[in-house]
Amino acid sequence: MTSRLHRVLAIPLLVASVLAVAVAGCSTNPATGKRQISFVSTSQEAAMGRESDPAVIAEYGLYGDSTVQRYADSVGQRVASVSHLPTLGWHFRVLDSPVVNAFAIPGGYIYITRGILAYLNSEAQLAGVLGHECGHVTARHSAQQITRSQIAGVGLLASAVFVGALRPYTGLAQQGLGLLFLKYSRDNETQADELGTGYATKADYDPRVIPETYSMLKRVGERSGAQLPGFLSTHPDPGDREIRTSQLAQAAVAGGRRDLQIEAARYRRHIEGLVYGDDPRAGYFVANRFYHPDLGFEMIFPDGWKTLNQPSSVVASNQSLGALMELTLQFSKDSTATPDQFVRSLLDEKKIQDASGRSESFRDFPAWMGQVLASGDGGRKTLIAGFVRIRPGQFVQMLGQSRSAGDAASEQILASIRSLAMLRDPERRNVTADRLHVVVTDREGTFTDLVSRMGPQALSLEETAILNNMRATATIPAGTPIKIVQKGRHP
Numbered sequence: 001m002t003s004r005l006h007r008v009l010a011i012p013l014l015v016a017s018v019l020a021v022a023v024a025g026c027s028t029n030p031a032t033g034k035r036q037i038s039f040v041s042t043s044q045e046a047a048m049g050r051e052s053d054p055a056v057i058a059e060y061g062l063y064g065d066s067t068v069q070r071y072a073d074s075v076g077q078r079v080a081s082v083s084h085l086p087t088l089g090w091h092f093r094v095l096d097s098p099v100v101n102a103f104a105i106p107g108g109y110i111y112i113t114r115g116i117l118a119y120l121n122s123e124a125q126l127a128g129v130l131g132h133e134c135g136h137v138t139a140r141h142s143a144q145q146i147t148r149s150q151i152a153g154v155g156l157l158a159s160a161v162f163v164g165a166l167r168p169y170t171g172l173a174q175q176g177l178g179l180l181f182l183k184y185s186r187d188n189e190t191q192a193d194e195l196g197t198g199y200a201t202k203a204d205y206d207p208r209v210i211p212e213t214y215s216m217l218k219r220v221g222e223r224s225g226a227q228l229p230g231f232l233s234t235h236p237d238p239g240d241r242e243i244r245t246s247q248l249a250q251a252a253v254a255g256g257r258r259d260l261q262i263e264a265a266r267y268r269r270h271i272e273g274l275v276y277g278d279d280p281r282a283g284y285f286v287a288n289r290f291y292h293p294d295l296g297f298e299m300i301f302p303d304g305w306k307t308l309n310q311p312s313s314v315v316a317s318n319q320s321l322g323a324l325m326e327l328t329l330q331f332s333k334d335s336t337a338t339p340d341q342f343v344r345s346l347l348d349e350k351k352i353q354d355a356s357g358r359s360e361s362f363r364d365f366p367a368w369m370g371q372v373l374a375s376g377d378g379g380r381k382t383l384i385a386g387f388v389r390i391r392p393g394q395f396v397q398m399l400g401q402s403r404s405a406g407d408a409a410s411e412q413i414l415a416s417i418r419s420l421a422m423l424r425d426p427e428r429r430n431v432t433a434d435r436l437h438v439v440v441t442d443r444e445g446t447f448t449d450l451v452s453r454m455g456p457q458a459l460s461l462e463e464t465a466i467l468n469n470m471r472a473t474a475t476i477p478a479g480t481p482i483k484i485v486q487k488g489r490h491p
């Protein structure tokens with residue numbers, strides 16, 4: 001089962017403990033050989049990675065296909081083994097996110113999204129992306145970022161225990177993690193490109209496919225007009241990086257190496273069936289009704305409120321009423337815990353300071369309804385709270401806030417919480433995601449003609465052209481594999 005609603009409680013503490021161990025020191029940069037001042041030692045970097053990894057996974061979720069996970073890790077390990085830190089203990093993970101991105105955290109933890117995997121066309125291209133991220137780690141760019149933000153006196157430790165509760169659109173968790181994912185400088189990116197191209201080539205991958213990644217990213221960026229965090233930070237321009245990596249690749253193969261691999265067919269085999277875009281199994285809205293097929297529940301958010309389904313929470317707000325609510329999934333250590341016992345465990349663990357309420361039986365699930373006192377960065381707050389046990393050990397936690405107790409908004413929040421029920425409607429329950437599918441052309445033709453013949457699809461011709469790093473007007477020979485996105489069953 002994949003679920004994109006994960007617990008977020010632990011994250012601010014993790015970030016705090018990561019920084020608490022940071023002390024100033026001077027160390028040698030493994031990739032450059034230069035001495036540099038860093039507040040974080042190599043062993044501390046490894047500890048930061050180890051401690052932050054579960055938080056990243058909780059926030060974004062791992063992609064559920066273990067074959068894809070093993071494949072990305074094997075390519076990553078091959079590249080990392082020829083890097084400046086071959087024995088670091090590297091980890092490569094595919095995140096269950098449709099966003100086109102890849103990033104690294106200190107200590108050798110590299111993350112790549114299923115979103116970017118869909119847009120790559122060969123194992124050598126994947127090796128280039130992973131090599132680039134390895135370069136950020138070996139050149140200790142992340143550690144330098146931490147050092148810099150500490151110097152800038154970012155008030156990290158201010159944030160207290162309770163959740164991203166009631167901070168719609170920017171969970172506290174994301175804010176904390178954001179510090180590890182600060183944009184790199186232009187010089188850092190250039191250096192990571194150099195190191196990544198070198199590592200990929202040393203691992204016997206043909207670096208001449210690496211520039212395609214930047215032409216693809218440029219087109220994805222232009223199409224969406226959106227921010228592509230991390231990998232495609234706004235600087236340097238991906239067009240410049242395409243040219244620069246072309247030069248690097250030419251230099252890398254100038255010695256006349258003939259044994260370099262691209263492995264496009266093997267790559268295609270591994271991404272056949274990859275989930276594309278938002279996965280409705282992980283929750284979706286139809287108007288103000290929220291459905292979560294994997295967790296088997298549905299609920300109705302208040303009429304006219306703005307809602308947002310994020311990887312680790314669902315938030316809803318009504319600006320004019322000054323009201324908010326947030327839904328997250330929580331786990332109890334004791335799988336037999338009742339909602340009442342679960343609330344008591346939150347008190348015992350000091351995640352909440354006070355609770356008043358009572359057990360209730362919803363139509364399908366046992367619940368606890370009441371108020372909790374919780375610490376947030378605005379001090380202590382009394383929140384409307386509902387904890388609904390949807391499975392042994394799993395609770396849907398709903399927190400709400402309105403201007404004053406008993407007002408219209410608080411009535412709406414309570415009614416919304418009580419609407420949570422088992423998802424029975426087969427049409428809503430049996431949804432499936434859009435998926436990538438490779439089709440081999442059986443004749444010569446223009447890309448547009450050939451793709452139009454491949455049956456109903458989820459993407460426009462232009463998007464499918466970007467997916468394949470081809471032009472819609474290009475003539476394609478017979479026998480060319482083309483990636484298309486087949487539409488799943490969902491609204």
Ligand SMILES: [Zn+2]
Nearest residue numbers: 184189192231
């Ligand atoms: Zn980078």
